[in-house]
Amino acid sequence: MTQLLGVALRGTGSCVPARVVPNGDFTDILKLDTSDEWIRTRTGIRERRFAASGETSASLGTLAARAAIAAAGLTPADLDLIVCATVTPDLMCPSNANLIQAALGCRPIPSFDIAAACSGFLYALSVGSQFVRTGAAKHALVVGTDVLTRILDYTDRNSCILFGDGAGAAVLSATPVLNTGVRTIRLYSDGTRQELIQVPSKVTQTPPPGPKQVPRLDYMRISGREVFRFAVTRMVELIEQAVVDCRELGLGGIDALIPHQVNQRIIDAALEASGFPSEKVMVNLDRYGNTSAASVPIALDEALRTGRCKPGDTVLLVAFGGGLTWSSALVTL
Ligand SMILES: CC(C)(COP(=O)(O)OP(=O)(O)OC[C@H]1O[C@@H](n2cnc3c(N)ncnc32)[C@H](O)[C@@H]1OP(=O)(O)O)[C@@H](O)C(=O)NCCC(=O)NCCS
Incomplete structure (x- = not known):
């Protein structure tokens, strides 16, 4: 029987685009029937980040991944698996995980996407953890990345004020210590x-x-x-x-x-x-x-x-x- 391992969260990283979009832009630039006061009091949101032209969920995900790998004290060559959660992938095929694998210069390790919307990172964390817990991967990279601002209807005040772009990542590593990570x-x-x-x-x-x-x-x-x-x-x-x-x-x-x-x-x-x-x-x-x-x-x-x-x-x-x-x-x- 397989000896189960502990799954340590060894490093994390994140990346948000540089462009800050304050609530006021929805009224001043997009001429939407809303207000900074409504958005702040009904949601708590003051500003969000919008990806620039050329920035994508895969490129933001790659930067977050690099930061997580560095925080873990590893290199891309150490990774055995990449799981990327996104509902706004760069392409329908291949997956964002494939694009991130190439951008990081990893070995030909398994890499694939998961679509579970805002739960996506925890779904990816679950899959990555199970590879590590069973010994199928020693180090797994888990990424959550989305550019929802690319699929918003900027005439719909109910939805377009809520979202921003960004990426986060974590490296999971096998450990003999159970009940941690x-x-x-x-x-x-x-x-x-x-x-x-x-x-x-x-x-x-x-x-x-x-x-x-x-x-x-x-x-x-x-x-x-x-x-x-x-x-x-x-x-x-x-x-x-x-x-x-x-x-x-x-x-x-x-x-x-x-x-x-x-x-x-x-x-x-x-x-x-x-x-x-x-x-x-x-x-x-x-x-x-x-x-x-x-x-x-x-x-x-x-x-x-x-x-x-x-x-x-x-x-x-x-x-x-x-x-x-x-x-x-x-x-x-
Ligand atoms: C969308 C959300 C902010 C709306 O807040 P709310 O307090 O529930 O507001 P309601 O939907 O009851 O709408 C109240 C009024 O505000 C209006 N309104 C909606 N968006 C507005 C905006 N940006 N500015 C001004 N008024 C707005 C509505 O048209 C409605 O007007 P009416 O009473 O004349 O019909 C809130 O319901 C929410 O955060 N929901 C979850 C969002 C979500 O689905 N996230 C993605 C998945 S995790």
Whole structure:
């Protein structure tokens, strides 16, 4: 029988585009019927980053990956696997993971993408962890990267103000020490609620079911109010499950909660309902908006680099999004 290994989170990295887009640009430049005050008070977002021409989810992902590999004290030649989570890949084929593998100059290792929208990084973390835990990979690179600003309808004030671009990455390494690193991961999906967040693609044969007709097929459309309710309910459930998953640590043993950066009001409502202490929550959505698969790994990397979290801390990562999907991971750094 295979001897299972521990999965250490050995290094993290992130990359956001240089271009800052403040809320005011939606009124001043895009002439949208909204306001900085509405966006700030209803979402918590002040600004987000937009990828420049030539910047893509693969190029941002490559930069985040390089930073994570350097933080792990490794080189690209050490990697045995690349899993990239994205719903905005550069190409339909080949995968972003292939592009990142080439850009990093890795050996001919397995590399592939995962599409689980804003839960994507935790899905990729789960797959990477299982390769490492079983000994199939010694070092796995997991990337979450998206450029959602390329698929937004800038006439739809309900959705276009919410998102930004970016990438985050982590290197997972095998360790003989169990009960450290990645402890538990929970993944869920409910495809019956697929219409709540959708990006019909150019290969979609017929327009998908849904209440609204969209002017162009490949735009993101969301049912914000319903997603809000779903997100709060699931986030509360995931926090309660995590407390059960780490019985030996208890709620007090979770040093930080790093949630998907979607809306400050969603986070606040979930904290109030679950009783999780707000001072332990890492939030950076005010500066980046919702960066989809990149949101959790960017916040995790920022928490580590700013000293908000430190090696030895146990963090709870929580994400939810299109699918619908929702997910959590308990990780001791
Ligand atoms: C989208 C979201 C910010 C809307 O906030 P909300 O408080 O739920 O607002 P509502 O949808 O109830 O809309 C309230 C009013 O604000 C208006 N509104 C929506 N966007 C607006 C904007 N950018 N500026 C000004 N007014 C806006 C609506 O048209 C509505 O007007 P009405 O009452 O005249 O119909 C919020 O629901 C949310 O964050 N949802 C989740 C987002 C999501 O799906 N993320 C992706 C997946 S993780």
